[in-house]
Amino acid sequence: MPVISRREFCKIATVQAAAAGFLSVGILKLRANPLGMPMGCQTWPVREMIAKDFPGTIKQLAEAGFQTIELCSPVGYADLGFGGLAKYPGTELKRILADAGVTCVSSHFGIEELRKDQQDRIAWAKDIGLTQMLVPSLDGPKKPTMDDVKRAADEYNRMGDQSAKAGIQQGLHNEEFELSMVDGKRTYDTLFDLLDPNLVKFQFQISTISRGYDAARYFTKYPGRFISMHVQGWSAKTKRVLPVGQDTLDWKNIFTAAKTGGVKNYFVEMSLDMMKASVPFLRDLQV
Secondary structure, three states: OOEOOOOOOOOOOOHHHHHHHHHHHHHHHHHHOOOOOOOEEEOHHHHHHHHHOHHHHHHHHHHHOOOEEEEEOOOOOHHHOOHHHHHOOHHHHHHHHHHHOOEEEEEEOOHHHHHHHHHHHHHHHHHHOOOEEEEOOOOOOOOOOHHHHHHHHHHHHHHHHHHHHOOOEEEEOOOOHHHOEEOOEEHHHHHHHHOOOOOEEEEEEHHHHHHOOOHHHHHHHOOOOEEEEEEOEEEOOOOEEEOOOOOOOOHHHHHHHHHHHOOOEEEEEOOHHHHHHHHHHHHHOOO
16 A cells, blocks of 8 residues: 645735635646545555654645545554544544544445454444445455455445445455456456445555556446445566656546545555656646
């Protein structure tokens, strides 16, 4: 899981300049959101900072230009930098975010914590104001059988049903299990056949391009099946992650296809420096 950036303003000298400046800011805001939504980032890349100072870290992300963030659960990610968030009631976390001027509608949860007590995690999500609960992976075997995949899908459909009853959309990221093969087909594609399109939406990890998973192709192949995406720049020449806009990906095409896919929000997920470096490009991207 990675993360990324955003924002800017104009100087005023005269009354006319002020009016022109106001107009240009309005244009920037329109251009800043290629999907007509706030620029977001995942908090996984800054987990060490969060472990030391959550309010300060969120403030820094806001100052970088991010308007919305995606969290990781303090239960499922307790030993990965997010355990300290457990000291805050969900309503207090919501206040801290609001004080920093950012929103949060999505968080990652470990599949095990949902198996243990999904209703408790749903209650926490509602206290914060989440409308989306994601798991990074269904955690099946590296070399699954079709029965393994069907069992995982059946279980997650049931979880999706419980979340839907609470007014929350369950979603699935794509990590190791989803990137495996089953009966000569990508497990990821098989899950699109097995998961209920109303109960489970997908979150696409752009950097899986390194494994042959093309975002625009998936968005157009499965219209309406996605809810969000994790954004990373990728260089086909150097085979490594780069700031968005300094890479070789066709971002206009990706964001255009994302509309078809149904994507409702996106979260930059890289090192903090790379996320900050991605902001100007995303701010100016027009789709």
